[in-house]
Amino acid sequence: MTQVIDKPVGQQETRPMTMAAALTDAMDVALTRDPKVIMYGEDVGRLGGVYRITTGLQAKHGEARVFDSPLSEAAIMGTAIGAAAVGMRPVVEFQFGGFMMPAFDHIFSHVSRYRYRSRGRWKTPLVVRFPVGGGLGLLEQHADSPEAYLMHTPGIKIIYPSNPYDAKGLLLAAIESDDPVFCFETIKLYRDPKLRQDVPTGYYTVPLGKARIAREGTDVTIIAYGGMVQPAEAAAEAAAQANVSCEVIDLRSIVPLDIDTIINSVQKTGRAIVVHEAVRTGGVGAEIAALIQEKAFYSLEAPIERVTSFDTMPSPFNALNHFSRPEAHHIAEAIKKVLSA
């Protein structure tokens, strides 16, 4: 990165931002700080992306650095690898997480192994961003949560912000990371007015691999990320009415995973619930449950619960979405279950 002297966060100016605005701001800061940062994807230029997350960036930083690509996720991903290898820092966008799969060969076979394959000669410092998650009644493949495919792919990092401050800081850290990073952006959170908060306008980072304790508690640990942090907090709040104290952990990044925060919490509470919107089988919840039993088995008072979507495609049947996508009351049931074990 070009050397810029930044003010420490405490002294920075702030501005109220939604998560969408915070992500845009992060990219604006990155483009300003580092001439090697370029951005491309479908509709990201003039339109600013279908969710307008790259709004204004082309106008400000020029078409050479922020541009529309041909419609090909494979090309977007594969070219980002090549460009990153020879010195650029591409920040590319897929229009939706559900449209990542045409690029999967470049993810699974290439970006995850490029450095390994070349025995360290080439690194690929790139970021891939995309909107994920449902609950909005959109069309098929506009509500997917494909993080497990990536977690199961060695060699890449995954960030999954749940609020504006984290989104900006994590994305800036991701752009600086020399490993490739995938940024999952929950559509439902983009412009959630409840999340609007004061965010520093300048440069700062939130380190990858450091979870956030969203709520402290002593009886049950609820582990969530992205769009599931809010229902987890709501379930914890409801439980508090019944004098059950839940700790809510917001993972912030899935790779690296902040195992210490998880284990410390479970050692304290003895009960764990993992929540994700993605399908259940082979999901992130399965990995976390395995890790907890490896590292805190003797602290457990109850089997670990998973609250997830069903093992089928995300519901395109709008009137039925709420039966599948995890909601606070589904988490409440899991809380009852781990307490009654």
Add this chain to the structure above:
Amino acid sequence: MSESSDIFAGSTLQTADLKPFQILAPDGRPVREELIPDLEIVEELYRRMARARYLDDKFMVLYKSQRLGNYAQFGGQEASQVASAFVLKAKDYVCPMYRNTAAMITHGWPIEKAILYWRGHPDGWRIPDDLNIMPIIISIPGQIVHAAGVALGIQAQNLGAVALSYIGEGGTSQGDFHAGVNFAAARKAPAVFIIENNGWAISVPRKVQSGVDYLMRRAEGYGIPGYLVDGNDALAVYTTAKKAVEDARVGNGPSIIEQLTYRVRPHTTGDDPKAYRTEDETNEWIANRDPIKRLKLFLEYEKRWNDDREVAMQAEIETEFTAALEAADHAPAPDPMALLDYTMIEPTWQLEEQRATLQARVAAEGGAA
């Protein structure tokens, strides 16, 4: 010619000037009188296109009153879709993408089902079993590769049918467009690939997709015919599709047809084109190149059409649509079990367990209500 290009004489790409095939000029006057199909057919095409336009208009209204989900309009592309699907026989297959509602209703998809589909109702997702229409594909350009496979299956079983698939000009940038067309071409499978070049891929103009002037030139690279057609001229679309479909049917292999048209409406009901293109550009197409107006003018010159017939036709269209909407409105509320049904023919125990969870959730909600 310079010396350096001389040495490649005859061995480099010859870029002949291409002009889109046209039978009717935009003012409805024939430019190829000898190619006008039977006027009964022209009239039927006109009716079907007017019916499709009515549906597209109504769907926008339904969306605005929240009686339809987000919907991909085809308005302005009626000639491109209706006049091509019109040449198919019932045994032929359509492999559609999200913008192909017009092609699908032309191949027999009931309007009631189309409404339910775009409402996100499971009953709309099952296309009636007597129709050879494959599922609507949203992930670009899956349907092209599936169509190559459908054609392969037709060929292997000697069904005498053809697979017709559509793709936007943006979608041709996907690697799988090449993979599917190339496979079908290599096997001489009975498929027809229509590129609906409507100028835009959401906010991205055609020129961003490729350095080539016309995408149908790719056909040469597959060793198959490529056609460039005025996609707002229903008669040119009809004539070209007929030739390509019948060629495929008799074993001559696939073709690519590029139909030049324009997406006069937003990308979907959720999009606002003012963010990326001028209204002048769009208005020019609406005013001067509307495919339905063109056909109507022609029929009027031929004395095949008048105001009375127009009024009667519009009334018929409205009656049909109103009945379909009423039927869709009376469809039973979706069964929550639809969430898990059809995931697997032999469900895993996990799915059975999840079915029990779903049943419990439904019962709990019923109790609360």
